Structure formats: structure tokens, C-alpha cells
Amino acid sequence: MQKRLVLDQTQIGITISRFCYQLIENHDDFENTVLLGLQPRGSLVLDRLIDRLKEITSKTVLHGYLDATFHRDDFRRRDLPLRANETKIDFLIENKKVVLVDDVLYKGRSVRAAMDAMIAFGRPQKVELMVLIDRKYTRDFPIKPDYFGRQVNTLESQYVSVEWKSQDYLEDSIWITEKSLKN
Amino acid sequence: MQAFSVRHLLGIKDINPKDIETIFETADNFKDVLNRPIKKVPSLRDITIANIFFENSTRTRLSFELAEKRLSADTINFSSSNSSVKKGETLVDTVNNILAMKVDMVVMRHSSPGAPHFLSRHINANIINAGDGTHEHPTQALLDAYSIREKLGEVAGKKVAIIGDILHSRVALSNIFCLQKLGAEVMVCGPITLLPKHISSLGVKVELDVKKALQWCDVANVLRIQLERQQIKYFPSLREYSLYYGINKQLLDQLGKSIVIMHPGPINRGVELNSDVADSEHSIILHQVENGVAIRMAVLYLLAGTK
Numbered sequence: 001m002q003k004r005l006v007l008d009q010t011q012i013g014i015t016i017s018r019f020c021y022q023l024i025e026n027h028d029d030f031e032n033t034v035l036l037g038l039q040p041r042g043s044l045v046l047d048r049l050i051d052r053l054k055e056i057t058s059k060t061v062l063h064g065y066l067d068a069t070f071h072r073d074d075f076r077r078r079d080l081p082l083r084a085n086e087t088k089i090d091f092l093i094e095n096k097k098v099v100l101v102d103d104v105l106y107k108g109r110s111v112r113a114a115m116d117a118m119i120a121f122g123r124p125q126k127v128e129l130m131v132l133i134d135r136k137y138t139r140d141f142p143i144k145p146d147y148f149g150r151q152v153n154t155l156e157s158q159y160v161s162v163e164w165k166s167q168d169y170l171e172d173s174i175w176i177t178e179k180s181l182k183n
Numbered sequence: 184m185q186a187f188s189v190r191h192l193l194g195i196k197d198i199n200p201k202d203i204e205t206i207f208e209t210a211d212n213f214k215d216v217l218n219r220p221i222k223k224v225p226s227l228r229d230i231t232i233a234n235i236f237f238e239n240s241t242r243t244r245l246s247f248e249l250a251e252k253r254l255s256a257d258t259i260n261f262s263s264s265n266s267s268v269k270k271g272e273t274l275v276d277t278v279n280n281i282l283a284m285k286v287d288m289v290v291m292r293h294s295s296p297g298a299p300h301f302l303s304r305h306i307n308a309n310i311i312n313a314g315d316g317t318h319e320h321p322t323q324a325l326l327d328a329y330s331i332r333e334k335l336g337e338v339a340g341k342k343v344a345i346i347g348d349i350l351h352s353r354v355a356l357s358n359i360f361c362l363q364k365l366g367a368e369v370m371v372c373g374p375i376t377l378l379p380k381h382i383s384s385l386g387v388k389v390e391l392d393v394k395k396a397l398q399w400c401d402v403a404n405v406l407r408i409q410l411e412r413q414q415i416k417y418f419p420s421l422r423e424y425s426l427y428y429g430i431n432k433q434l435l436d437q438l439g440k441s442i443v444i445m446h447p448g449p450i451n452r453g454v455e456l457n458s459d460v461a462d463s464e465h466s467i468i469l470h471q472v473e474n475g476v477a478i479r480m481a482v483l484y485l486l487a488g489t490k
Contacts, residue, residue: 070216070224070254070484080187081488084212092220120221
């Protein structure tokens with residue numbers, strides 16, 4: 001196996017719609033809920049979610065983009081420091097229900113760092129995690145998603161790539177690829 | 184991420200434009216951090232930094248210390264006035280003793296040009312030059328260029344006049360290197376006695392008339408007269424200097440255009456800059472101070488993270 005399709009454009013659309021209805025079910029009118037996309041790739045999922053939620057509910061849910069680069073635990077353990085992305089959160093999350101949104105959940109270290117970074121904006125009432133792809137049996141931390149699109153079994157040697165049409169790919173799709181083939 | 188091309192920040196001369204751009208982009212992120220309710224990130228939590236100041240400093244030392252604390256580093260401070268340097272210890276011995284306490288980075292200010300370069304050949308820690316005599320003051324130049332970029336959108340193509348005591352200024356030299364690397368045009372202006380003889384060999388314009396310099400430039404970076412470094416008299420009196428080179432509101436009003444006024448501090452009000460200019464809407468002096476913390480955080484972060 002060199003490259004295997006996990007979700008195609010239609011399936012991603014269905015998953016995003018399902019996420020929206022699950023969120024509506026659990027968060028009613030989003031009065032006390034904010035969605036935070038984890039930079040850089042979770043933000044692309046968040047944008048899709050926000051657009052779809054607007055189609056369904058006719059309103060824009062309060063949302064922001066969270067970058068956790070400065071909170072990562074692998075600083076000085078890589079050859080180069082990671083490039084940070086913009087954090088754009090124009091509100092406090094004190095006492096809010098927060099839904100963290102990312103594309104792929106792997107080791108759980110990014111999510112841990114994100115929760116650390118998130119606390120700088122207040123003490124949330126509750127935090128949930130939403131991911132498009134949950135790579136099972138790969139976690140380094142006791143973190144599991146509250147909402148997931150698809151669970152997949154993968155090897156260390158594999159990589160899950162999420163391709164978005166908005167990033168000049170032919171269409172939205174998610175693939176499992178051998179790392180050796182990645183660029 | 185773009186690799187940082189150096190292990191130490193000894194001078195702007197040693198780094199390339201891509202390094203400067205990487206520092207600016209990282210500083211953008213840290214500036215955002217500094218405007219949050221909790222202004223601290225844990226990136227450097229396992230790093231110890233020694234701030235070694237063999238020369239007086241208020242702004243730079245505080246700015247570095249704050250940057251280090253915002254990054255969660257442990258810091259120790261040293262100033263030569265109350266240390267064993269007075270008892271005859273050499274620079275390498277002093278620093279090696281500090282490093283024996285497991286220090287990872289050294290921020291050093293020294294009155295001798297080249298002192299941090301010398302140190303970098305003898306010790307293993309990352310070194311950041313916080314000013315070495317009349318040579319370089321790289322973080323000041325970075326924060327100056329960053330402040331211009333913030334105010335005017337970009338540095339490339341802008342005309343910057345550095346006005347005042349160029350001869351004794353490490354800020355001037357670092358600024359010239361930094362601004363030129365970013366594509367700005369640079370002019371130096373001051374009394375002939377305070378301009379280094381061959382300064383034009385650095386590719387800068389030289390102007391003796393401050394009015395012409397102000398007319399030419401988009402940004403005026405006004406420097407302090409460094410009396411503490413002047414062993415002889417370079418001009419008759421401060422009053423006369425102020426008369427010919429002091430910048431006041433009247434002078435700016437005559438220009439018919441708006442220029443940005445910068446100053447690395449400390450300001451001698453009424454000498455190089457009048458209060459009606461220093462506190463006016465033209466001045467971005469306090470922005471420079473604010474940006475200094477973000478720039479120093481970026482430099483510390485990038486150097487600490489580069490193996």
C-alpha cells in the first residue's frame with residue numbers, strides 16, 4: 001500500500017454536516033460556545049464548519065484560531081524551531097464551552113500544547129475535541145476526541161494527508177500515504 | 184522553518200536578510216502574545232540565561248529580562264560594578280564561572296568592541312550582543328527596522344536618515360547594516376567631527392545640514408550625543424549643537440511632509456530632540472520600546488531553538 005483514500009470530497013462534506021448537527025445537538029444555539037481551530041491545519045476544518053453551520057443556522061458561531069507553537073514540548077528537540085502561525089482570538093474563553101477543532105489526531109501532543117495555549121485566554125467551563133481523522137493506537141497522551149470523522153489504523157511509517165480544494169488540490173480528500181513517498 | 188544561519192547574534196553584519204525576516208515574523212507572533220491577558224509562553228522553560236552587563240544599561244537590560252521572563256526562562260543578572268571584575272578577573276574567567284552554573288545563553292554588553300565575538304570563540308553557550316562599545320547593537324537595529332516596517336508597511340525603498348553622534352554610536356552602525364540588508368536607503372547626518380571619516384564607504388549618503396536630511400528622509404532616527412565616550416570636545420557646546428542639529432516642531436512643520444521620528448533612548452530632551460517632537464504624533468519612540476521586547480523574545484527563541 002502506497003497511497004490509500006480515506007475520505008473523498010462527498011464523504012468529507014457529509015462528515016462536516018454531521019459535525020454541525022452533533023454540535024447543534026450538544027450546544028443548542030451556541031450562546032456560550034466557541035470553536036477554536038488549531039493552527040495551521042485545524043483552521044481549514046474550522047472554516048468549513050463555520051460555513052456549513054451558517055447555512056444550517058443562519059448565524060456565524062463565535063470562533064478563533066489558536067496557535068500552540070510556543071507551548072509545544074519538542075522545542076530544542078528538533079533541528080529547527082517550528083514556525084509559529086497567527087493566533088486570532090478576539091474574545092475571552094472564561095466560562096465558555098470550547099470546541100477545539102483539528103484535522104488529524106495522532107500523538108495527542110499538539111492538543112496538549114493547544115490546551116496549554118488556550119488557558120491564556122481564560123478558564124473554560126468545558127473543552128471538547130473534534131477531529132476529522134483519529135489515528136487509533138498512536139497516542140502518547142491520554143487524549144481522545146469527542147467528535148471524529150473516521151477512525152483509522154495506521155503505522156508509524158505512514159502519514160495522513162488532508163488535501164483541501166482551497167489549497168489548490170483538485171478536490172477535498174484525505175489519504176494515508178507512506179512517509180517515504182511524502183514529497 | 185528557514186534555518187537561522189548563526190548560533191550567536193553578535194552583529195547584524197553576520198546575519199542575512201532571511202534571518203532578519205524570520206526574526207520579524209517570529210516577533211509578530213510574540214507581539215500578539217504580549218497583548219494577551221496572560222503574556223507568557225513556556226518555550227524556554229528549561230533554559231537559563233545570564234545577562235552580563237559590563238556597561239550601564241536600563242532599557243536594554245530590562246527589555247531582555249522581560250523578554251526572557253515572558254518566555255519562561257530562568258535568568259541571572261550580573262553587572263560589573265559589583266562583581267569580581269573589579270578584583271582583576273578576566274572576561275573569559277568571569278563568563279566561564281557563570282557558565283559552570285549550567286547557563287545556556289549569555290546576553291552581554293561590554294565597552295570593548297568585539298568582546299562578544301571573542302567570547303563566542305571560547306565558550307559554548309549562545310551569545311547575544313547587547314552592545315559592544317562603539318561597534319554593534321544588533322537587537323536595537325532589529326527593533327528599529329521592525330518599528331519602521333510596522334509604521335510604514337515595509338522597510339525596502341524607504342529613506343532613513345540617522346542623525347547625531349554617528350562616530351560613537353553602535354546603534355548607527357547596526358542600523359546601517361540592517362536597513363541596507365532590507366533594501367532601505369540610508370543617510371547619516373551630523374557635525375563633521377561626529378561622522379567617521381570613511382563612513383561613505385558603507386554605501387550611505389552623508390549630509391551635514393539637518394534640514395536637508397529631514398527633507399530627504401521618510402524616517403529620522405535621532406541619536407544621543409554620547410558624552411561619556413567623548414574624550415575630547417567634538418563641538419563647542421551642547422547649546423550650539425542643539426541650535427544646529429536639534430530637531431523641533433518648527434523644523435518639522437517647515438518640511439511640508441510628515442516624517443517618522445525615532446530615538447533609541449535615552450533622550451536628552453532639548454539637545455537632539457525637543458519635547459514637542461519627542462511627544463508628538465510623529466514619534467514612534469515608545470513603540471520602539473514595546474517592539475524591543477517582542478524582537479528580543481524572537482531572537483532568544485530562534486537562537487535557543489537552533490541546534
